[in-house]
Amino acid sequence: MRVFIASQDRTETVGMQIRENARRRATGGGPRFLSPEHSAIALKAAHDQADYLRIYSRLIGMRHGIQTESFAIPRKAGWVGTIVTRIKEFLWKFLRYQHDRIVWQQNLVNELVIAGLEFEREEYRIEIARLAERVARLEAQGPS
Amino acid sequence: MSALPRVDQLLAGFAEGDAISSEARGLQAMLRRMGSDSEIYADESRVAPSARGQCRFLAEYHGTPNDVVLHHYAIASPATRSFLQAAARKVLVYHNITPTEFFTGFDDDVVRQLQTARAELRDVAARSDAVWAVSRYNAAELERAGVPRARVFPLLFTRDGTSQLADPAILRRFAAPLTNILLVGRMAPNKCVEDLIQAFAWYQRINPFSRLILVGSRHSTPRYFSMLRMLAGELDLTNVCFENYASPEGLAAYYRLAHVFVSASRHEGYCLPLLEAMEQDVPVIARSVGGTPEAMDGAGVLYEDLNPGEMAELIHQVVSDTVLRETVLVSQRRRMEAIRHRDAEQELRSLLAELPGV
Numbered sequence: 001m002r003v004f005i006a007s008q009d010r011t012e013t014v015g016m017q018i019r020e021n022a023r024r025r026a027t028g029g030g031p032r033f034l035s036p037e038h039s040a041i042a043l044k045a046a047h048d049q050a051d052y053l054r055i056y057s058r059l060i061g062m063r064h065g066i067q068t069e070s071f072a073i074p075r076k077a078g079w080v081g082t083i084v085t086r087i088k089e090f091l092w093k094f095l096r097y098q099h100d101r102i103v104w105q106q107n108l109v110n111e112l113v114i115a116g117l118e119f120e121r122e123e124y125r126i127e128i129a130r131l132a133e134r135v136a137r138l139e140a141q142g143p144s
Numbered sequence: 145m146s147a148l149p150r151v152d153q154l155l156a157g158f159a160e161g162d163a164i165s166s167e168a169r170g171l172q173a174m175l176r177r178m179g180s181d182s183e184i185y186a187d188e189s190r191v192a193p194s195a196r197g198q199c200r201f202l203a204e205y206h207g208t209p210n211d212v213v214l215h216h217y218a219i220a221s222p223a224t225r226s227f228l229q230a231a232a233r234k235v236l237v238y239h240n241i242t243p244t245e246f247f248t249g250f251d252d253d254v255v256r257q258l259q260t261a262r263a264e265l266r267d268v269a270a271r272s273d274a275v276w277a278v279s280r281y282n283a284a285e286l287e288r289a290g291v292p293r294a295r296v297f298p299l300l301f302t303r304d305g306t307s308q309l310a311d312p313a314i315l316r317r318f319a320a321p322l323t324n325i326l327l328v329g330r331m332a333p334n335k336c337v338e339d340l341i342q343a344f345a346w347y348q349r350i351n352p353f354s355r356l357i358l359v360g361s362r363h364s365t366p367r368y369f370s371m372l373r374m375l376a377g378e379l380d381l382t383n384v385c386f387e388n389y390a391s392p393e394g395l396a397a398y399y400r401l402a403h404v405f406v407s408a409s410r411h412e413g414y415c416l417p418l419l420e421a422m423e424q425d426v427p428v429i430a431r432s433v434g435g436t437p438e439a440m441d442g443a444g445v446l447y448e449d450l451n452p453g454e455m456a457e458l459i460h461q462v463v464s465d466t467v468l469r470e471t472v473l474v475s476q477r478r479r480m481e482a483i484r485h486r487d488a489e490q491e492l493r494s495l496l497a498e499l500p501g502v
Contacts (some may be wrong), residue, residue: 001447001449001454002446002447003447003450003470004447005445005470005472005475006443006444006445006471007191007442007475014461014468017457018450018454018458018461019457022454022456022457023453024347024452026453030345030346030349030453031345031379033345033379039375040338040371040374040375040377040378043250043336043367043370043371044249045249046249046250047249049249049250049251052367056367059374063378072352075352076353083400117320
């Protein structure tokens with residue numbers, strides 16, 4: 001780690017302080033990162049565009065659903081913040097019944113569209129294999 | 145003082161907001177002020193519809209031995225062939241060739257164009273009358289590539305992009321009083337925007353009332369852009385705002401809204417948006433890589449080897465520590481003062497005078 005502020009090397013002061021703060025915050029529970037093979041970052045390992053498409057298809061297949069189970073409601077400091085957060089929590093409980101029906105329908109649409117894309121890809125794959133086989137057969141026959 | 149010859153410029157493409165196009169426009173304006181006829185020519189297939197009318201097409205270029213032609217070089221394109229066939233005195237302007245590994249998997253065509261550009265670099269340089277690099281970092285890279293004695297003509301910083309009135313629609317849209325972290329630049333893999341998004345996921349734990357504003361073309365590398373969108377989605381970061389390319393008025397609005405400008409880029413030849421942010425008095429944090437330290441020249445905050453959690457803490461320090469923030473801003477104002485005193489016209493005149501017969 002190196003930190004330079006206005007051309008001064010502040011690694012030993014600011015650098016060490018941010019490292020300590022980051023370590024302390026991590027023990028309090030950080031953001032939920034997916035494992036490397038399930039995260040979008042897996043796309044960086046693609047060797048070419050075809051490989052990218054293969055990884056992308058795998059990742060998108062895992063992501064057709066909209067999650068509503070848990071999300072944090074930001075809380076401002078002070079009693080106003082507490083009241084506002086309570087109101088938001090109440091509203092969420094109140095609206096969730098209708099909201100989840102919409103989410104269920106959207107998840108279903110997403111899933112069907114993704115399945116449709118996979119069916120289409122499979123059809124292309126079969127057609128390309130059939131054409132490649134035909135080209136190979138014609139090339140083996142030589143010029144007529 | 146002798147009259148300047150006609151100086152034309154050949155580019156691989158031409159678009160609003162693109163660094164090389166902006167440089168060509170700045171040079172053209174300067175050359176015309178200095179009394180030289182000057183036109184910009186670009187490959188017709190790579191001229192953005194919005195930029196048509198601001199440049200001519202390569203097929204129209206016909207230089208004479210009395211002219212000078214500058215070729216801005218960063219990727220293989222038909223402009224290189226036009227440059228090599230030109231009768232004019234030739235100057236290769238080297239903007240850096242991004243290493244191909246950044247684009248592998250994201251864009252096979254760009255990978256091939258970058259490989260070709262690197263393979264042809266020495267030959268193109270050898271057939272040029274002069275080679276200019278837009279930063280000392282680029283000149284050093286040329287030296288390593290077997291092209292010695294490149295002259296340095298740093299990228300021009302014109303205030304045109306940031307001195308406009310701010311777009312009121314953008315100011316209204318982001319009116320909620322959140323802490324705004326800004327990045328301006330193409331959404332391209334070498335910019336490592338994913339590092340910034342991951343750092344923002346941590347920063348949201350420190351300050352949930354914040355947003356990350358990413359301003360830059362999403363069409364540059366669409367597959368990379370999809371990866372970034374997917375990443376923001378899986379981290380449930382609804383406050384990551386992908387803003388696409390911005391007009392000068394839009395840029396002015398984003399800089400006005402920003403509390404801090406952060407660049408996590410892992411490859412830069414120079415990086416003009418750092419200077420734009422400094423010009424707008426926005427504290428800048430940037431990864432110390434490539435030509436970035438040269439662009440910053442001792443101003444702002446530079447870092448190396450920070451994980452996303454540490455990066456978030458650094459952003460928090462710069463945003464919340466008023467003493468630290470002021471130290472950063474004072475250094476940046478000093479840097480911009482030095483840039484304002486640069487006599488680019490004299491530098492350009494001297495470089496042109498070194499060409500045979502000028």
